[in-house]
Amino acid sequence: MIQLNYRDGRPIYEQVRDGLRQLLVVGAIQPGDKLPSVRSLAAQLAINPNTIQRAYETLEQEGYVYSVPGKGSFAARREEIDGTRRQELLSRLDELAEELMYLGVTPEEIARRCARAAEKKQSKGKEGAAHD
Amino acid sequence: MIQLNYRDGRPIYEQVRDGLRQLLVVGAIQPGDKLPSVRSLAAQLAINPNTIQRAYETLEQEGYVYSVPGKGSFAARREEIDGTRRQELLSRLDELAEELMYLGVTPEEIARRCARAAEKKQSKGKEGAAHD
Amino acid sequence: MIQLNYRDGRPIYEQVRDGLRQLLVVGAIQPGDKLPSVRSLAAQLAINPNTIQRAYETLEQEGYVYSVPGKGSFAARREEIDGTRRQELLSRLDELAEELMYLGVTPEEIARRCARAAEKKQSKGKEGAAHD
Amino acid sequence: MIQLNYRDGRPIYEQVRDGLRQLLVVGAIQPGDKLPSVRSLAAQLAINPNTIQRAYETLEQEGYVYSVPGKGSFAARREEIDGTRRQELLSRLDELAEELMYLGVTPEEIARRCARAAEKKQSKGKEGAAHD
DNA sequence: GTGGTCTAGACCACG
DNA sequence: GTGGTCTAGACCACA
Numbered sequence: 001m002i003q004l005n006y007r008d009g010r011p012i013y014e015q016v017r018d019g020l021r022q023l024l025v026v027g028a029i030q031p032g033d034k035l036p037s038v039r040s041l042a043a044q045l046a047i048n049p050n051t052i053q054r055a056y057e058t059l060e061q062e063g064y065v066y067s068v069p070g071k072g073s074f075a076a077r078r079e080e081i082d083g084t085r086r087q088e089l090l091s092r093l094d095e096l097a098e099e100l101m102y103l104g105v106t107p108e109e110i111a112r113r114c115a116r117a118a119e120k121k122q123s124k125g126k127e128g129a130a131h132d
Numbered sequence: 133m134i135q136l137n138y139r140d141g142r143p144i145y146e147q148v149r150d151g152l153r154q155l156l157v158v159g160a161i162q163p164g165d166k167l168p169s170v171r172s173l174a175a176q177l178a179i180n181p182n183t184i185q186r187a188y189e190t191l192e193q194e195g196y197v198y199s200v201p202g203k204g205s206f207a208a209r210r211e212e213i214d215g216t217r218r219q220e221l222l223s224r225l226d227e228l229a230e231e232l233m234y235l236g237v238t239p240e241e242i243a244r245r246c247a248r249a250a251e252k253k254q255s256k257g258k259e260g261a262a263h264d
Numbered sequence: 265m266i267q268l269n270y271r272d273g274r275p276i277y278e279q280v281r282d283g284l285r286q287l288l289v290v291g292a293i294q295p296g297d298k299l300p301s302v303r304s305l306a307a308q309l310a311i312n313p314n315t316i317q318r319a320y321e322t323l324e325q326e327g328y329v330y331s332v333p334g335k336g337s338f339a340a341r342r343e344e345i346d347g348t349r350r351q352e353l354l355s356r357l358d359e360l361a362e363e364l365m366y367l368g369v370t371p372e373e374i375a376r377r378c379a380r381a382a383e384k385k386q387s388k389g390k391e392g393a394a395h396d
Numbered sequence: 397m398i399q400l401n402y403r404d405g406r407p408i409y410e411q412v413r414d415g416l417r418q419l420l421v422v423g424a425i426q427p428g429d430k431l432p433s434v435r436s437l438a439a440q441l442a443i444n445p446n447t448i449q450r451a452y453e454t455l456e457q458e459g460y461v462y463s464v465p466g467k468g469s470f471a472a473r474r475e476e477i478d479g480t481r482r483q484e485l486l487s488r489l490d491e492l493a494e495e496l497m498y499l500g501v502t503p504e505e506i507a508r509r510c511a512r513a514a515e516k517k518q519s520k521g522k523e524g525a526a527h528d
Numbered sequence: 529g530t531g532g533t534c535t536a537g538a539c540c541a542c543g
Numbered sequence: 544g545t546g547g548t549c550t551a552g553a554c555c556a557c558a
Contacts, residue, residue, distance in 0.1 A: 006335075008330075092228060107246055111247075203402075302531065357496070364485050366421040447543060
């Protein structure tokens with residue numbers, strides 16, 4: 001499910017964290033779903049459980065998952081996700097847009113990319129819409 | 133000018149690099165301008181010259197600046213910046229947009245932010261237009 | 265393994281980088297192989313680890329190696345090496361050939377040298393073929 | 397005549413030296429010709445005379461020019477050029493060819509490039525053939 | 529133990 | 544004075 005790439009410089013735990021977050025974003029993991037256990041995911045990816053553990057911890061700090069001691073980790077509902085993350089992403093968006101325009105990309109092109117991402121998201125979102 | 137934050141995990145040289153890049157993007161440093169020398173900026177920020185040096189090196193790899201041995205470092209013209217950077221930023225934009233929409237931000241809101249960034253950019257661009 | 269020459273003007277880290285690249289080119293280090301650690305190579309060559317680190321960094325930028333935090337540095341597969349390097353080498357080849365002919369070396373002699381290098385490469389390639 | 401590029405990291409004196417050598421190689425400056433004086437070239441390129449001086453010195457070490465005190469610098473005849481330079485270029489050629497083949501360039505392609513360079517050289521060489 | 533970052537201080541090449 | 548290189552030694556993040 002999650003593809004690790006040892007060649008890009010990013011730490012493994014970040015790749016695991018981003019991979020899990022991506023599964024949430026595209027709807028492959030629905031709110032309330034139980035995430036794979038640390039051990040099973042570690043075995044599946046053939047990496048150290050400590051690395052998985054760290055990925056879960058940071059994901060929990062972002063608010064995407066919550067853990068129930070003794071039961072496991074679960075995907076949070078969107079409403080429960082801390083607004084901090086959204087604010088951070090928005091300010092990153094601003095920086096990104098400014099730099100892209102400096103590099104000659106027009107605002108129209110940027111909007112077009114976002115719109116395309118929106119379509120992609122909507123089509124995938126349909127599957128899990130009932131769970132909301 | 134550049135704000136350093138020793139508490140967040142990001143390396144100092146990245147903070148310096150991003151700060152300088154931001155100065156270029158908003159037009160505070162115009163293409164062709166001489167950047168502060170390694171030593172002077174190091175003194176100003178109260179950090180080691182090697183750290184500044186590293187920031188300049190990575191910025192040079194991105195194509196934003198170039199350095200002439202014995203003369204100094206200079207801001208590159210936009211056309212000379214490697215297209216690789218633009219591609220990377222665009223794919224980051226896609227990921228960002230997808231996650232923002234998952235967090236409940238509408239495509240309209242995203243487009244609005246980009247537009248606002250565009251206005252900000254244009255108004256600042258006017259000041260420096262005479263230098264071109 | 266790698267010969268350092270403190271007398272010629274070339275920086276140490278370039279000599280280390282070129283030496284490692286040579287080991288890759290002749291097949292002494294096979295794709296996927298783990299390179300010596302920064303510290304061990306520094307100890308072996310009796311130079312500062314930072315200098316080795318720099319050699320590895322530049323080699324990574326060329327695409328010849330990649331490093332995994334906490335695990336080590338590894339030789340990349342040939343297909344993954346950025347084409348930029350090849351282009352650069354080809355234009356250097358052109359300049360070299362022109363100057364050699366100015367110095368009285370015939371095109372036939374040049375072709376002969378290249379062919380000899382090809383044979384050398386092939387015979388060495390056989391040894392390591394089993395590792396693929 | 398000589399194009400300086402402040403953006404590539406190479407020192408100015410190297411660019412001047414290589415530019416002059418190139419003029420010799422393509423035949424724009426014929427053996428026995430007087431090279432421009434240090435002062436005039438410095439004025440023409442708008443750089444420090446010391447920089448030009450250094451370029452001439454290194455070119456003299458390579459054997460491409462010789463200087464007559466009080467008269468100026470002159471282009472050497474090919475036969476007078478020290479064989480050291482040729483040997484150095486040949487060994488560089490070997491390394492270059494090996495690395496190119498490692499990157500997947502066939503010996504045929506390499507030979508083709510050299511042949512093309514040869515044609516280019518011959519056509520330009522006709523102009524100055526009478527001087528030899 | 530591995531690579532990555534940072535500091536302090538030094539020396540050299542360049543213009 | 545400028546950037547570029549090197550050393551020595553330290554600390555941290557990663558697995």
